[in-house]
Structures are given as C-alpha cells and as structure tokens.
Amino acid sequence: MADKLDNSKRVGRWYFGGLASAGAACCTHPLDLLKVHLQTQQQGKLSLGQMAVKVVKADGFLGLYNGLSASILRQLTYSTTRFGMYETLKKQFPQDKGPLPFYQKALLAGVSGACGGFVGTPGDMINVRMQNDMKVPPEMRRNYKHAIDGIYKIYTQEGLKSLFNGATMATGRAVLMTIGQLSFYDQIKQMLLESGYVGDNLITHFSASFLAASIATMMTQPMDVLKTRMMNAKPGEFKGVVDCCVYTAKLGPLGFFK
DSSP, X not given: OHHHHHHHTOOOOTXXXXXXXXXXXXXXXHHHXXXXXXXXXXXXXXXXXXXXXXXXXXXXXXXXXXXXXXXXXXXXXXXXXXXXXXXXXXXXXXXXXXXXXXXXXXXXXXXXXXXXXXXXXXXXXXXXXXXXXXXXXXXXXXXXXXXXXXXXXXXXXXXGGGGGTTHHHHHHHHHHHHIIIIIHHHHHHHHHHHHSSSOSSHHHHHHHHXXXXXXXXXXXXHHHHHXXXXXXXXXXXXXXXXXXXXXXXXXXXXXGGO
C-alpha cells in the first residue's frame, strides 16, 4: 500500500526536463566542446584524444568548460520547451486507453522539438561561438564574457536576425533529436516493461535512456555538423544550407558524421 501511495506522488513537472538537462550539461560540456572543435575542422586530422590535449595545452583544464554558461542557457530554453511541451501534450490524450501508439508519440515529439529548437537557437549559437573562440587568432576572437554578454553583443553588432543564424538546421535537428530521445525512450521503456523481464526501476529507465540517446545521436549527427558550421560561420561565409552541405561534402560522406 505504501509503495502505491509513493508512486502516486511521483508526478512529473513541465520544467523537470530543462533543469535535468542543465545539470547534465555541466557534466557533459567538455565532450560537447570537443565535438564542436572536431566538427569545425575541415581537414579532420585530429582525433578526440588529440583534440582534448590541444585544448588543455592552449587554455588549461578549464578551457574544456569554455561556453558553459551558454550551454546552460541553451538547455534552459531548448530542453525546457521541448520536454515541457511533450509531457504536457501527452497528458491531453485519454490515459485510460493505454499507452499512445508510437506514431503519435513521434508526432508530439516532433512538434515539441521544433518549438524547442527555434527558442534555443540563440543560446545554441552563443555556445558554439564561445567553444570555438580559442581556435582563432586573438585579434579575431569574439571574447564573449558569458552567454548574456554574447547575446547582447550579437544583437547590437550584428542585429536581431543574427541571433537565429542556423535556426533552420537547429530546428530540424531538434525535431529528430526529440523524436529520438523522447518517443523512442517511451516506446523502448514500454517494450521492456511489457516483456515481463524487468520492473519499473532505475535499470529500466537507464537502459531506455541509453538506447534512445544512441538512436537520437545517429539520427541527428549530419544536421548537427551543418548547424555547428553555420552558427560558427563569419557573415557571408555560406550562402545557405546547400552551400554549407557542399562545403562539408568535400570531406566525403563521413564528413557529415564528424
């Protein structure tokens, strides 16, 4: 009886996803920074380990946390929106008819991801620029003090429109990412529970999260590479998404999976 009572009080809030993502960003930021550096090198000669050594030699260990404030801002806007919308929309369907079919979960996740991707574009762009700043000569660096300073400087120096550079790719990526993360997570967890071999516990949730995250990463990597390149580009460097695709394609098909 006590277990049932405890479970009944486990009610998710719309902002849980955003806060959890911001906390996760503090742990995963060094890997995210290295990912951006690998995606923006056109020659592609350095491995993950070599890039890590290069960053630490250039800026010290804390260099791995360049742009952390922007990463947190991105999660508080992007992830709060998509997680909040997905959970809120899902509750609008009758709960007594059993779990939603996968196509409905994917549709809700896609809509939520599109909104989150657009809202989170400014924070995402500041994050990319702050992480990549150490790679350019000192006289060409943007030198944003933190995320809010970056947004202010872009708004005053480049205009409001520039805050949404790469919004098309960021939104498209967010759609695929949210489908991969949320709808696949729900579906995989449902399948595990229905198998009868596992219960509703931490191992089940972790397994579903791990598999869903792996699927989401593979689905979104090409768009993530293009998004990073477009957000880090100088004004006029790319004419559009197609031009950026052609530039990346020069590395071969695997260039989209850097």
